[in-house]
Amino acid sequence: MSxxxxxLFLTSLTIRELRGLLLKKEVxxxxxxxAYLSRIxxxxxxxxxxxxxxxDEAVKKAVECDAAIARGAQSPLLGxxxxxxxxxxxxxxxxxxxxxxxKDFIPSYDAxxxxxxxxxxxxxxxxxxMDEFAMGSSTENSAFMKTKNPWAIxxxxxxxxxxxxxxxxxxxxxxxxxxxxxxxxRQPASLCGVxxxxxxxxxxxxxxxxxxxxxxxxxxxxxKDAEDxxxxxxxxxxxxxxxxxxxxxPVPDYAxxxxxxxxxxxxxxxxxxxxxxMDKEVETLINNAIGVLRGLGAEPVRITLPHxxxxxxxxxxxxxxxxxxxxxxxxxxxxxxxxxKGRNLMEMYKHTRDEGFGAEVKRRIMLGTYSLSAGxxxxxxxxxxxxxxxxxxxxxxxxxKCDIIITPTSxxxxxxxxxxxxxxxxxxxxxxxxISCNLAGIPGASVPCGFTDKGLPVGLxxxxxxxxxxxxxxxxxxxxxxxxxxxxxxxx
Amino acid sequence: xxxxxxxxLKAAELARLALTDSEIELYTKQLQRILNHVEKxxxxxxVGIEPTFFSVAKSGFTLREDxxxxxxxxxxxxxxxxxxxxxxxxxxxxxx
Numbered sequence: 372m373s374x375x376x377x378x379l380f381l382t383s384l385t386i387r388e389l390r391g392l393l394l395k396k397e398v399x400x401x402x403x404x405x406a407y408l409s410r411i412x413x414x415x416x417x418x419x420x421x422x423x424x425x426x427d428e429a430v431k432k433a434v435e436c437d438a439a440i441a442r443g444a445q446s447p448l449l450g451x452x453x454x455x456x457x458x459x460x461x462x463x464x465x466x467x468x469x470x471x472x473x474k475d476f477i478p479s480y481d482a483x484x485x486x487x488x489x490x491x492x493x494x495x496x497x498x499x500x501m502d503e504f505a506m507g508s509s510t511e512n513s514a515f516m517k518t519k520n521p522w523a524i525x526x527x528x529x530x531x532x533x534x535x536x537x538x539x540x541x542x543x544x545x546x547x548x549x550x551x552x553x554x555x556x557r558q559p560a561s562l563c564g565v566x567x568x569x570x571x572x573x574x575x576x577x578x579x580x581x582x583x584x585x586x587x588x589x590x591x592x593x594x595k596d597a598e599d600x601x602x603x604x605x606x607x608x609x610x611x612x613x614x615x616x617x618x619x620x621p622v623p624d625y626a627x628x629x630x631x632x633x634x635x636x637x638x639x640x641x642x643x644x645x646x647x648x649m650d651k652e653v654e655t656l657i658n659n660a661i662g663v664l665r666g667l668g669a670e671p672v673r674i675t676l677p678h679x680x681x682x683x684x685x686x687x688x689x690x691x692x693x694x695x696x697x698x699x700x701x702x703x704x705x706x707x708x709x710x711x712k713g714r715n716l717m718e719m720y721k722h723t724r725d726e727g728f729g730a731e732v733k734r735r736i737m738l739g740t741y742s743l744s745a746g747x748x749x750x751x752x753x754x755x756x757x758x759x760x761x762x763x764x765x766x767x768x769x770x771x772k773c774d775i776i777i778t779p780t781s782x783x784x785x786x787x788x789x790x791x792x793x794x795x796x797x798x799x800x801x802x803x804x805x806i807s808c809n810l811a812g813i814p815g816a817s818v819p820c821g822f823t824d825k826g827l828p829v830g831l832x833x834x835x836x837x838x839x840x841x842x843x844x845x846x847x848x849x850x851x852x853x854x855x856x857x858x859x860x861x862x863x
Numbered sequence: 864x865x866x867x868x869x870x871x872l873k874a875a876e877l878a879r880l881a882l883t884d885s886e887i888e889l890y891t892k893q894l895q896r897i898l899n900h901v902e903k904x905x906x907x908x909x910v911g912i913e914p915t916f917f918s919v920a921k922s923g924f925t926l927r928e929d930x931x932x933x934x935x936x937x938x939x940x941x942x943x944x945x946x947x948x949x950x951x952x953x954x955x956x957x958x959x
Contacts, residue, residue: 476943477942479939479942480935572917586916615927678907680903683900684901695878705940705943705944706944707943709945713955714955718881719955721880721881722881724878724879725883736878736880737874737880737894738894740878741894750864750905754909756916757909758904758909759915760913761907799897
């Protein structure tokens with residue numbers, strides 16, 4: 372094989388496949404890391420997945436991993452090159468949240484997710500692009516650049532973890548970690564044809580994950596297939612004394628649990644998610660997927676989630692209220708951008724925030740501030756939080772009748788740049804299938820389930836019970852074994 | 864509920880955002896559209912329904928042991944400050 376063919380081969384492999392080669396000493400972490408770094412320099416100028424590439428640190432870590440492997444060390448990600456959404460703090464490496472506000476911010480500590488990945492032996496290749504402060508569904512709200520969908524360069528990768536999903540799809544990293552507040556892992560995974568998992572709220576520590584909406588935010592893996600997602604989830608999960616909302620539930624060995632098959636598993640099909648106006652091709656592909664799952668021994672059952680139509684409204688009140696409070700910290704005093712304008716402290720605050728935040732971030736801060744302000748709290752935030760209870764109850768009732776729930780991840784495949792960005796409400800409605808999961812706190816994944824006639828990937832969403840990521844991954848694994856859809860790669 | 868230019872100005876003041884006139888105008892229109900959409904919540908009865916503020920699972924919030932630990936080093940805390948002096952954050956004049 373030529374060097375180019377060798378690089379193409381290495382960057383197409385999964386974590387499991389790379390681990391096999393590393394342990395058999397057929398390849399070194401340095402070789403894999405170099406293959407990824409040269410693919411990034413060749414391809415990323417077209418894809419724009421990375422905000423920062425940590426070339427030197429990656430090479431240094433790979434060399435350390437090779438020494439550890441030679442000593443017989445074993446850890447789940449030893450020597451595996453990954454990327455990290457630029458929302459996780461990385462000690463000594465710029466962390467921007469794709470915002471001018473944090474353009475030059477260099478954290479002094481690692482997020483718990485990052486610390487766990489590094490301890491498990493992962494080689495960090497760099498930080499990936501996103502919608503500013505994770506607010507968006509197309510990554511068009513990045514202050515720095517537009518990330519392209521590797522399957523169709525004129526289309527968005529989804530968002531907000533669009534850089535991570537595009538990087539995994541384009542073979543610019545073996546896997547990535549993103550965050551999901553209303554679909555920000557699952558929707559880009561769907562639009563880029565990769566696997567993305569939002570774990571149960573509390574499964575993964577949020578320490579060092581720059582806050583957007585604290586009652587909804589959760590970190591999770593974006594990977595080439597379900598097995599890799601399971602390996603990543605096992606590494607990042609678990610109680611953390613630095614996040615009081617992280618749960619002390621035991622972390623199962625997801626990677627081995629997923630292989631049991633799905634015979635007898637009941638899959639709930641919610642009436643409310645298969646409505647008029649859905650993209651015909653998406654509908655057909657999801658129905659085919661249900662057929663495949665049935666063929667594998669799963670039992671479809673009709674269920675109802677009656678408060679689904681309120682989810683988008685609840686989400687945009689709750690998430691913006693929390694965001695307006697969380698983003699109050701960007702005041703130009705302790706870190707981040709500070710305006711040169713303004714003669715006193717108050718004016719400095721206002722100009723700093725006006726200059727540092729982009730349009731979508733300001734819009735959400737404004738909505739959140741308005742709906743929390745005197746006279747509106749009961750009508751908006753409190754009301755939304757009550758309806759959130761009803762949505763949570765819907766899922767509890769549904770899970771009495773089924774073990775997982777199947778829906779489309781996104782109502783459409785990847786859309787074109789500029790198509791929705793001018794109309795915030797239309798963009799918000801594109802999150803319609805992913806939002807309820809965050810409001811209820813349950814886990815959910817997106818797995819590739821086919822392509823449209825134009826060759827655009829479509830994702831199948833699998834929702835599960837609280838802390839039952841294993842059953843979701845089991846279904847995802849069985850499905851991808853049957854269809855081999857996660858083996859497809861875009862031609863770049 | 865109709866949202867006025869004054870409402871938007873008040874929210875901008877509370878949010879410490881120095882918005883331009885065109886931003887004020889744009890946000891007034893866009894917030895109105897979004898608020899019209901969420902208006903559908905008011906048609907749903909929620910009498911006696913407890914609000915969910917956090918999706919915390921079974922164990923609820925747990926507090927850590929109140930023990931003495933080292934805090935972040937001062938130079939780390941100050942390294943990103945736009946302006947600092949003698950170990951403190953420096954800000955523009957507060958009182959004229």
